[in-house]
Amino acid sequence: MSEQGNRRGPAAGAPKLTVIDASSESLEDLKDRLRTECASGNPCMVTLEESEIDGFEADLTANPLLDFVIKPVSERALSMRLNRLADTASAIADREYELENVRAELDRLAYYDRMTDLPNSEFFRRYLAFQIRHAERYGRRLAVLAVDLKSIGRLQSVLDAEGIQQLLAESSQRMVRELRSYDVVGQVPQMVPLPDERMLTRIEGDRFLVLLSEFRHLQDVTGIVQRLLNAVAEPMTIDGTVITPTPKVGISLYPEDGTTDDVLIKNAVSALEFSEGHRLGELGFFAESLNDKIADRLVMEARLRNAIDCGAFDVLYQPKVALDSGKVTGFEALVRWDDEELGMVPPDRFVPLAEE
Secondary structure (H helix, E strand, O other), rough: OOOHOOOOHHHHHHOOOOEEEHHHOHHHHHHHHHHHHOOOOOEEEEEEHHHHHHHHHHHHHHOEEEEEEEEOOOOOHHHHHHHHHHHHHHHHHHHHHHHHHHHHHHHHHEEEEEOOOOOHHHHHHHHHHHHHHHHHHHHEEEEEEEEEEEOHHOOOOOOOOHHHHHHHHHHHHHHHHOOOOOOOOEEOOOOOOOOOOOOOOEOOEEEEEEEEOOOOOOOOOOOOOHHHHHOOOOOEEEOOOOOOOOOOEEEEEOOOOOOOHHHHHHHHHHHHHHHHHOOOEEEEEEOOOHHHHHHHHHHHHHHHHHHHHOOOOEEEEEEEEEEOOOOOOEEEEEEEEEEEEEEEEOOOHHHHHOOO
């Protein structure tokens, strides 16, 4: 894998050119020194006696960064050979710089999705496997989200390929903006460094994967998911057409729903497909018990909003009585909710939700 910090570019200046007298060192020491200099990209000119050529000729003619002159040599002749060697070394350095850029681009093509410029599914799997090992070691939890924009199928007759690409790019950027710095998004080899630690991956069409880490409670996950859904569902204008995505999310949790990258991804996609066919609406968990909790919470949220709008709450006053005198010292206000569908809702069910 190429690393930018190791690249030699034109801005780095001319290679260091070294002139070495063959008679100043032993044969083996001189060969070791020449190998070291050439490995660093530095050209070397060796001055030697004609009788010394036999010991060096194979080494000196095999490497374009090495050259030699026979003593005695005029200053002008030496200068011309040094200039030619320096030009050869500079050309090689420039060529290596170009090759590093090509390798970097090949890395990007191998591990990034060209349509959205997000890490691809192969990258996501490798990163998820790494995070699983980290979570196992430190006793942490992870959440894998499978996000479906539910857009491409119904918009193919309205948008061309460029418009679809713009839709995917805008939606992915909205998700990235809503994630925390240590979350990861991608589209469904070696690791390539990310600009930051957010990971979003597109796996196919308009489906994405998101990795959430560093959370303590299930509410943390649902809160992030709700922000993602709200951000992606905002209308956007593409080629004069107003598009309103209707995203859905499936969620699998580590370690409850799987302990390998393949299983967690598969279960997140299964949860997504399950939520699309059931009452869960925008999101669903792989664990059915969690789906029941989420479904109940969504129903409660919807009824609670309706109750607030319709003024369905009653306030009752309970007197406070002093035990020593029996006198009323004040009143405690109690909120009661009698819903037309749910009946009398206990305070411990709706008050925490209302406070959130």
